[in-house]
Amino acid sequence: MSSKFKPLIALNLKAYAESSGEKGLKLCETAAMVSMVSGVRIIACPDATLLREAVRIGGEVFSQEVSSFEAGAHTGWTTAHQLADAGVKGSLINHSERRVGEDAIRSAIEQLNAAKLESMVCAKDAPEAAELAKLKPAFVAVEPP
Numbered sequence: 001m002s003s004k005f006k007p008l009i010a011l012n013l014k015a016y017a018e019s020s021g022e023k024g025l026k027l028c029e030t031a032a033m034v035s036m037v038s039g040v041r042i043i044a045c046p047d048a049t050l051l052r053e054a055v056r057i058g059g060e061v062f063s064q065e066v067s068s069f070e071a072g073a074h075t076g077w078t079t080a081h082q083l084a085d086a087g088v089k090g091s092l093i094n095h096s097e098r099r100v101g102e103d104a105i106r107s108a109i110e111q112l113n114a115a116k117l118e119s120m121v122c123a124k125d126a127p128e129a130a131e132l133a134k135l136k137p138a139f140v141a142v143e144p145p
Contacts, residue, residue: 011044012095025046028057031044032044035060051087065091065092065093068103068108080111084116091118092120093108093137102135118138119137
């Protein structure tokens, strides 16, 4: 019996020294090559300073975060439209190290949808994943804190 679900790996590079700069770009390149050879969808999530370069390498790239704001006076925040302009395919939302409230999650999903980007909402456990799935993100990832 085949499943309607296909395997997906989300590779969050976080902010480690080992995944910054050229090392991070090499990890993105490796993820793209493994995805191509294996047929498994692999999404690399490098730090914000690498997004444009990672997109140029190829493969699928998501941001590690997105704000729930539209364009405007929001210093230090990254909007979905800025991410689309950078060429990424989507963003993580509510990662265990950057949790936000349900209203912010809902708004971020809406902003990503408006920018034609995918959303991957992170949940701390299965019950929270079930609740967040009601917001209709593209993906829900369960990541215990």
